[in-house]
Amino acid sequence: MPKDDPSPRWRQKQRTREALLDGARALLAEGRPVTVAGAAEAAGISKATAYRYFGDAHVLGASAGLPFGTPSYAEIVKDAETPREKVLAVVSYLVEIALENEALFRNYLARALDAWANSNRKPGQRRGATRVALIEAAVDELALDEKAARLLENALIAICVYEAVIAMRDAGGASDSEIRETVTVLAEALLDRYC
Numbered sequence: 664m665p666k667d668d669p670s671p672r673w674r675q676k677q678r679t680r681e682a683l684l685d686g687a688r689a690l691l692a693e694g695r696p697v698t699v700a701g702a703a704e705a706a707g708i709s710k711a712t713a714y715r716y717f718g719d720a721h722v723l724g725a726s727a728g729l730p731f732g733t734p735s736y737a738e739i740v741k742d743a744e745t746p747r748e749k750v751l752a753v754v755s756y757l758v759e760i761a762l763e764n765e766a767l768f769r770n771y772l773a774r775a776l777d778a779w780a781n782s783n784r785k786p787g788q789r790r791g792a793t794r795v796a797l798i799e800a801a802v803d804e805l806a807l808d809e810k811a812a813r814l815l816e817n818a819l820i821a822i823c824v825y826e827a828v829i830a831m832r833d834a835g836g837a838s839d840s841e842i843r844e845t846v847t848v849l850a851e852a853l854l855d856r857y858c
Contacts, residue, residue: 673796680716680792682706687727697724719778725771733760733793736800746804747854753801754823754850755843757794761825762839765832768825794824805858815857822849 686705687697695701698720703713717723739756740749761768798819802812821827823846831837831845 677792679708679712682708683713683716683723684727687723691724691727696720697727699723702727718782719774721774722771722778725767725774728767728770733797736797739797740801746801746806747858749804750798750801750819750854751847751850753797754819754846757797757823758828758843758846761823761828762842765825765828769829772826772829795820798823807857811857815853818853819850822846822853 683702683706686702686708689705690697690701699713699717700710702717702723703710706713717726734756736753740752743749743752795816798816802816802819805812805815807815827846828842831842835841837845
């Protein structure tokens with residue numbers, strides 16, 4: 664995703680996804696069960712399109728409960744001056760969101776893993792489009808070659824997303840401050856390696 668001007672196709676996909684989530688939220692607000700077809704109807708989107716975005720009603724329902732209204736990339740990095748500081752600002756933002764909404768993310772992850780297990784373990788819908796786009800935008804400013812950029816993006820995804828926060832908490836017994844410090848140390852080491 665370009666930093667300040669995502670492609671029209673990306674914007675359309677985001678609008679469709681958000682419309683489906685709004686449809687699911689409307690169902691929740693009415694006390695009705697969340698179904699993919701119901702969210703599609705509420706959003707005025709075809710069922711076929713809706714199922715391409717959310718193949719499982721449990722994942723859709725859990726996604727609808729996640730925080731939304733992510734600030735723009737420009738807002739997240741507004742106080743950062745260098746490309747390196749921008750990467751660290753995005754990493755810090757993603758970790759804070761994961762810590763502030765840990766219970767919601769745990770529920771969402773459980774539903775996503777259930778859906779994967781019930782699909783005969785076929786690759787499912789990619790999760791985390793917004794967080795990946797933020798990381799890609801920040802890494803893009805480092806002007807790395809394509810291979811190095813891709814490796815750095817994947818490494819940053821591995822350390823600063825909610826799955827990493829859950830692993831540090833559950834396996835390592837880490838506190839919030841330890842998670843923040845660990846992620847910062849790892850992000851700085853990665854930046855030292857690639858920049």
